[in-house]
Amino acid sequence: MSNALARWWDSDVAYSFRSSPTAIVAALVGLVCVFCAVFAPWVAPHNPLDLTTLELSDARLPPFWMEGGSSKYWLGTDDQGRDILSALMYGARISLVVGLASVLLSVLVGVGLGLIAGFRGGWVDGFLMRVCDVMLSFPAILIALLVAGVARAKFPDAGTSVAFGVLIIAIALTGWVQYARTVRGSTMVERGKEYVQAARVTGVAPWRIMLKHVLPNVMGPVMVLATIQVATAIITEATLSFLGVGVPPTSPSLGTLIRVGNDYLFSGEWWITIFPGVMLVLIALSVNLLGDWLRDALNPRLR
């Protein structure tokens, strides 16, 4: 085990990580955010979802360094006396879950369809690529909004789990095209290589060649893309929630918190909306920077 660890420490990727201050800072910030989100029930000073602990007399308190602020609530409270710091930890949790789940779904769909299109070619490939072209000519946010809108019309009184499912599908629908195109391209290259032909000659079933032989060789770019897409997915989720078609208000994500806080901007309570915003930007920026670093580290030509 320690041997494997030492080998990893000496590897190119680990070296490029150690020598990139941006990557280290981004990883640290990202880790802190993810830690707070995952362990929110244990780390957060209050439970924002427990309505019985809220006290209206504590509503709209500013952060502790401002006049009138209390050390009980570091980043202040919202209109119902909810601790902002705890609310944004719980909110980041929901943002991360939705973001990761939708990226996972779009990777599954995109990689699967891309493999089939690249491996089979012919009309399957042609049809799939036309669909991709049409999808790509529309902004992602529009597609997501449309899916959310249709789901709203179709299931007017859906429960929380349905709302989450719809949201994840809507975001995943906007992302799969990129994976499909990338994987299709590299699959077409791999298809002509000797190891695939050797596998074919020895009578390995096509689906087995796709999954066992081709798939591991086309996953590199997918990993880089997926990292960056996590940031995009989290921002899309926040945008949808901000527009009021995202997660149900009973389980607020960062976008929902920003939307709620936006109403109090003019009465001077800027902290209700700005702190969730800062959290969102920190997560998105650190994931983006890590993705950029990973792309450079995995691509030897850029060195």
Next chain:
Amino acid sequence: MGAFILRRLLQAIVVMVSVGFIAFLLFQYVGDPVLILLGQDATPDQIRQLRADLGLDQPFFVQFWHFLLNAVQGEFGLSLRQGAKVSRLLGERFPATFELALVAAALALLIGIPMGVYAALRRGSFLSQVFMTVSLLGVSLPTFLIGILLILIFSVWLGWLPSFGRGETVRIGWWSSGLFTLDGWLHMILPALTLAIFQLTLIMRLVRAEMLEVLRTDYIKFARARGLTDRAIHFGHALKNTLVPVMTITGLQLGGLIAFAIITETVFQWPGMGLLFIQAVTFADVPVMAAYLCLIALIFVVINLVVDLLYVVVDPRLRVAKAAGH
């Protein structure tokens, strides 16, 4: 050349018909118009009568054909929520969105190109580094957050600019314009800036990258050897050659501007099509959603087509390649 245009036109028509099909499916399977029109306690006879009147008893593809015919004439029926004609609702809102997108595009070009040129010519200078860092932030900040920040700083804290609505407008025929009053321009600044920032950073990075590329080419070296002034080299030779890809991207992004206006319009309560669409989504107003989808698709397809054609006109190399290919 003729074959190229024809192929692009055909592609555009295929895209429009498939978008129309999606919109048609929306009408077919989301919410039954008969029940909505008649209410829950209608008799079976009434329902049958209305189905026949609306043409809903006809075969699927006949209905689709009628839908397409109506859509081409801009006819999408009545809004479920407001009861008014969808085409009229969209027509009322279109000028607001169009003016916003236009001003945002102009802002992005007028600020983005000089910033990009500067960052390329004075590479490594302090100001260039600031530009690059700010542009990274511009890409990472979600649009709605930029809007909220601008409102907080310029409306709430400084009190300089209004933060919602279009202000005073002037009517020219059916077009209501905010571009002819001071109040309209004041209301325009913050939303246009919000909408422009993403495109601005994109254009800046693009101009910088292209400019650096061009400055390395032989004809620039030759121009220097001829003893031309820096000014003539940078702006006469280099900038001119960087602008072709910039024009293409900007053209393609104009459609994106109109779509992203959904978010900006929500933040600033700008009475455009985007706000109408968001309200339609929240209230499941299918006709408005379908009409907006078709309209946006049309705008995208037309812009793509025009940009493709312009590209051939502007870049002589493409024409040569086409001619050599035949």
